[in-house]
Amino acid sequence: MATIVRSSLNIFPRFAQRLTAFRAYQRTSLATAVATESRPIDEKWTLASAVCLERYPKIVQQKTPLEDRISINLQKIELEQSVLCDHELKHLEDMAKKKQIEAESGSSEPLKGGEVSAGLPEETKLTAADLEDSWEKDALEFVLEGGSRETAADKENDLQSLNRKLDKKLFLVVKQRIGDYEHWMLPQGDHQQDESMRETAERTLRETCGDSIQSRFLGNAPCGFYREKLSKTLQEKLCVNGNKVFFFRAEFNQGSVIVSDRITDYKWLTVEEMADYLEPDYYKKCKMFVSDLW
Amino acid sequence: MAAPMINSLTANFSRLGVAARTASSSLQLNRCLRTQAHPLLFLTTDHLQKKGQHPHMNKRLGKKKKQLEKLLAKMDKRAQLIKAPIKERIIDMKLEKEAVKIRKRELSVPPEEREKEMKKFSHEWKVYCRDFITQEIHTVQKRLLSQQKALGELRKESEELYQKAIAIDEDLYNFSVKRLTDTPAIPGFQPIDGEYTDVTIKYD
Numbered sequence: 001m002a003t004i005v006r007s008s009l010n011i012f013p014r015f016a017q018r019l020t021a022f023r024a025y026q027r028t029s030l031a032t033a034v035a036t037e038s039r040p041i042d043e044k045w046t047l048a049s050a051v052c053l054e055r056y057p058k059i060v061q062q063k064t065p066l067e068d069r070i071s072i073n074l075q076k077i078e079l080e081q082s083v084l085c086d087h088e089l090k091h092l093e094d095m096a097k098k099k100q101i102e103a104e105s106g107s108s109e110p111l112k113g114g115e116v117s118a119g120l121p122e123e124t125k126l127t128a129a130d131l132e133d134s135w136e137k138d139a140l141e142f143v144l145e146g147g148s149r150e151t152a153a154d155k156e157n158d159l160q161s162l163n164r165k166l167d168k169k170l171f172l173v174v175k176q177r178i179g180d181y182e183h184w185m186l187p188q189g190d191h192q193q194d195e196s197m198r199e200t201a202e203r204t205l206r207e208t209c210g211d212s213i214q215s216r217f218l219g220n221a222p223c224g225f226y227r228e229k230l231s232k233t234l235q236e237k238l239c240v241n242g243n244k245v246f247f248f249r250a251e252f253n254q255g256s257v258i259v260s261d262r263i264t265d266y267k268w269l270t271v272e273e274m275a276d277y278l279e280p281d282y283y284k285k286c287k288m289f290v291s292d293l294w
Numbered sequence: 295m296a297a298p299m300i301n302s303l304t305a306n307f308s309r310l311g312v313a314a315r316t317a318s319s320s321l322q323l324n325r326c327l328r329t330q331a332h333p334l335l336f337l338t339t340d341h342l343q344k345k346g347q348h349p350h351m352n353k354r355l356g357k358k359k360k361q362l363e364k365l366l367a368k369m370d371k372r373a374q375l376i377k378a379p380i381k382e383r384i385i386d387m388k389l390e391k392e393a394v395k396i397r398k399r400e401l402s403v404p405p406e407e408r409e410k411e412m413k414k415f416s417h418e419w420k421v422y423c424r425d426f427i428t429q430e431i432h433t434v435q436k437r438l439l440s441q442q443k444a445l446g447e448l449r450k451e452s453e454e455l456y457q458k459a460i461a462i463d464e465d466l467y468n469f470s471v472k473r474l475t476d477t478p479a480i481p482g483f484q485p486i487d488g489e490y491t492d493v494t495i496k497y498d
Contacts, residue, residue, distance in 0.1 A: 022435065047451060060474045066422055070415055077408060083397035149477060166478055196458035197448065219466065221459045223437065225444035244451065246444055288440035291433045 045227075045244045047191035049201035052223070052290060053172040053215060055252040055268065059149060061167045091128035159267040162256070168270045169292050172257065173277055174208060175265040182264060184277040186286070188245060197222060201248040209266070210258030215250040222246035223289040226282060247289065378497050 063071065084092075153161035162170070174187050189204030191197065198220050205213065224247035235241060257266050267277070271292050275283055449456040 019431065045451065047455075056471070057474060059478055060476055064422075066415075066418060070419055073408075073412060073415065077412075080399060080401055080403075080405070080408070082399065083394060084399055085397075089397065151478070197455055198459070216465070217463075220461050220463045221441055222444040222448065224440045225447050227447075244447060246448060289437050291436075293430060293433050 044240050045242060046240055047197070047200075048188055048243055048245045049191060049197050049204055049222075050186045050188040050226075050245050050247050051172075051201050051205045052186050052247050052249045052286070053205065053209075053213075053252050054249065055162060055170040055172075057168055058166045062149075087128055087131075094127045094129070159269065159273075160257075162252075162268055164268065165270055170268040170270060171274060171290060172209070172252070173267050173269050173274060174263040176208070176263050183279065184267075185282065186247065187263070196220070197246050198248060201246075201250075205250070208260055208262045210255075210260065212255035212258060214253040214255050216253060218249045218251065223249045224285060226285045247286075249289065376497060378495075 149166065151163045151166065152158075153164040158164060164170070172187065173184055175182050175184055176188060178185075178188075187204055187208040189200060189207060191200045195203075198217060202217065205215065226245040226247070228243040228245065230238065230240065230242045259266065269277065271287075271290055274286065274290070278286065445456065445459060448459055
């Protein structure tokens with residue numbers, strides 16, 4: 001990453017200015033964020049951990065129109081700078097022979113492929129064009145066998161399937177009961193005593209989505225933070241200001257989600273689709289650490 | 295009385311060259327021996343005796359000898375094996391040039407026009423790349439900011455939990471990510487070995 005930044009600074013001076021400005025802004029905001037302020041005595045929060053389970057893309061993303069144009073042009077240049085290969089030479093020879101036969105027979109009508117091969121000696125009955133056709137047929141069959149980019153889950157729009165949107169990141173979103181209402185959210189669980197926040201997150205994933213899910217947590221530190229404030233009547237009733245939720249990123253490896261009593265529904269969604277399900281405030285906080293890039 | 299006696303004695307020893315210089319200083323004998331006349335009066339040897347060879351030295355030499363013998367035996371064995379001959383290929387420059395001529399491709403578009411086309415794209419491409427990099431940097435910065443904020447909030451709640459959160463996760467050291475492919479993998483597919491002819495030469 002550092003090398004990318006450094007190289008880009010040399011190329012774009014204006015961009016470098018903007019970046020330094022952004023860094024200055026970031027430093028000041030970090031200082032305020034990290035500074036340990038003395039907490040007002042009357043404030044009391046309960047802690048919770050949430051898991052942002054990600055399924056990484058399995059195939060490369062499709063090229064943008066510009067990328068496509070550039071790559072086609074580069075391929076053309078590369079082809080023009082090369083010399084003819086054996087196959088192409090053979091094709092040229094075939095064409096020359098075809099012309100010769102036509103001239104000998106004296107007919108103005110062009111001969112078909114089969115007639116050309118009939119006129120040739122036995123060793124070279126398969127022309128280069130014939131070979132190409134057969135290869136193309138094989139390649140098409142091979143792709144149709146099961147390697148297509150669009151899967152059945154994409155066609156059916158099955159949001160619970162892990163086999164959809166193979167070129168994008170998918171995030172696990174569950175319908176969980178908080179208080180009296182059900183919300184679409186990332187799987188969340190309350191913190192217990194003698195437990196680090198990461199352990200809470202791991203336990204939450206096991207309890208909400210079943211034991212079969214194999215995942216790898218990315219570090220001990222939380223990647224995001226969300227504050228749920230309770231209404232004033234509830235605050236007085238429970239003597240708690242609200243809930244502090246810490247998010248942990250985890251990479252999905254294997255397994256499938258099993259609906260437990262803590263959740264009623266689950267979905268694997270892309271970043272854009274998450275906006276339709278999550279609450280706007282919650283989604284805004286999630287956007288800080290959720291992205292399609294890595 | 296003593297002086298004349300010594301004098302007579304010294305006279306007897308004159309052959310040895312032991313004589314008083316003067317009669318007056320007869321008591322002060324000068325013991326100067328001259329051996330010029332007969333040098334072999336002292337027992338001397340013709341040559342120095344050779345130093346005796348140390349027993350360890352002998353062992354070492356024996357070892358060296360054995361090693362050399364082993365090496366020679368090895369070399370003899372190796373000499374019996376047939377060496378693979380080196381194949382040299384000398385390409386005729388004339389033929390090579392002709393081959394390039396035959397294989398020359400006819401250009402559909404002249405190279406100058408192709409360059410012009412690429413120049414048209416180049417600006418667009420640079421802008422695209424810059425935007426992509428900025429987007430990448432922004433996401434990284436956003437993530438760092440979000441993490442720092444979360445850690446700050448955690449520290450406000452409890453110092454112990456904060457210390458646990460910033461501890462190093464050793465499971466991440468062997469971090470690996472799978473490479474992406476153009477199309478998804480076909481389940482249960484086993485790649486076939488391509489057709490090939492073995493051209494390596496074997497020497498017996």
